[in-house]
Amino acid sequence: MTARLVLVGCGHMGHAMLTGWINAGRIAANEIVVVEPNDDLRDRAATLGCAVASDADGLPADISPEIVVIAVKPQVIREVLADYARFGDGAATFVSIAAGSSVATFEGLLGEDTPVIRCMPNIPAAIGKGMMVVFANDRVSEKARDFVAGLLSASGEVASIGDEKLMDAVTAVSGSGPGYVFHFIEALTAAARTAGLPAETAARLAVQTVYGAAVMAAESGEEPGALRQQVTSYKGTTAAALDVLMGEERLTRLLTEAVEAARKRSIELGS
Ligand SMILES: NC(=O)C1=CN([C@@H]2O[C@H](COP(=O)(O)OP(=O)(O)OC[C@H]3O[C@@H](n4cnc5c(N)ncnc54)[C@H](OP(=O)(O)O)[C@@H]3O)[C@@H](O)[C@H]2O)C=CC1
Ligand SMILES: O=C(O)[C@@H]1CCC=N1
Numbered sequence: 001m002t003a004r005l006v007l008v009g010c011g012h013m014g015h016a017m018l019t020g021w022i023n024a025g026r027i028a029a030n031e032i033v034v035v036e037p038n039d040d041l042r043d044r045a046a047t048l049g050c051a052v053a054s055d056a057d058g059l060p061a062d063i064s065p066e067i068v069v070i071a072v073k074p075q076v077i078r079e080v081l082a083d084y085a086r087f088g089d090g091a092a093t094f095v096s097i098a099a100g101s102s103v104a105t106f107e108g109l110l111g112e113d114t115p116v117i118r119c120m121p122n123i124p125a126a127i128g129k130g131m132m133v134v135f136a137n138d139r140v141s142e143k144a145r146d147f148v149a150g151l152l153s154a155s156g157e158v159a160s161i162g163d164e165k166l167m168d169a170v171t172a173v174s175g176s177g178p179g180y181v182f183h184f185i186e187a188l189t190a191a192a193r194t195a196g197l198p199a200e201t202a203a204r205l206a207v208q209t210v211y212g213a214a215v216m217a218a219e220s221g222e223e224p225g226a227l228r229q230q231v232t233s234y235k236g237t238t239a240a241a242l243d244v245l246m247g248e249e250r251l252t253r254l255l256t257e258a259v260e261a262a263r264k265r266s267i268e269l270g271s
Pocket of ligand 2 (some may be wrong): 099169175176
């Protein structure tokens with residue numbers, strides 16, 4: 001089978017997306033070559049049925065992929081791209097999921113005729129519930145765009161954005177966001193323990209509450225504020241707690257500060 005796609009980096013996010021593509025049947029495993037230096041992670045990709053290599057030198061000499069997905073840390077992008085320059089200037093479409101790294105960085109290192117799709121996914125992609133936001137340069141063909149859109153939609157929802165500068169905000173909200181929600185679950189679990197619940201019950205109540213509320217917010221068609229009001233009885237328990245969270249817009253201000261810190265870090269990573 002001809003290799004259509006090279007995945008460079010198969011850590012947390014690369015593997016999450018890879019499994020989504022294969023499980024949804026959007027591409028056959030034997031059409032993918034995974035380049036990953038870590039032995040265990042490379043073996044994990046091989047178990048899915050992909051061809052694997054530990055570095056770019058291990059790729060077949062005659063390989064001509066349609067898509068090269070870059071899923072390494074932003075800190076190593078420049079040195080990694082040097083190894084894939086032969087696929088630049090239009091030979092393949094590059095898809096980057098790296099935080100901060102701009103399309104211009106790719107064009108600068110691979111040639112300005114290189115089709116580049118910048119994508120910010122998030123980790124629920126591993127279970128098909130991700131949020132993927134894309135920005136593409138005008139070199140990307142309709143065929144490549146459709147192929148990539150098909151791959152990404154296997155991992156969850158896909159949205160596109162017209163202003164690349166907003167990718168830093170996207171990264172700070174949906175890219176990093178699952179980390180904030182996981183921490184919220186940890187914090188609610190800790191609070192439940194303090195309130196006297198046994199550890200297992202505390203953890204179960206926290207996860208199921210976030211899960212149920214998130215599904216309801218996504219599927220009920222009602223605004224989160226309206227749903228909040230349905231929970232909040234007049235002078236009841238929820239009102240007492242929300243006075244703490246919403247008084248002086250405490251939680252909103254905290255999240256605004258957190259998102260801004262992530263956005264600034266995304267800009268730093270890209271410079
Ligand atoms: N984790 C997440 O939730 C999200 C991550 N991202 C982005 O995804 C990218 C990857 O992040 P994440 O998966 O968390 O990181 P990981 O460290 O888990 O995965 C990156 C993998 O790339 C490997 N690698 C390093 N150099 C090379 C190379 N030259 N060729 C091939 N593979 C190489 C690393 O190996 P080694 O460790 O041995 O160096 C590592 O296994 C980042 O750019 C990040 O910004 C975007 C959205 C969400
Ligand atoms: O923490 C990070 O930098 C990456 C990008 C978004 C989520 N994880």
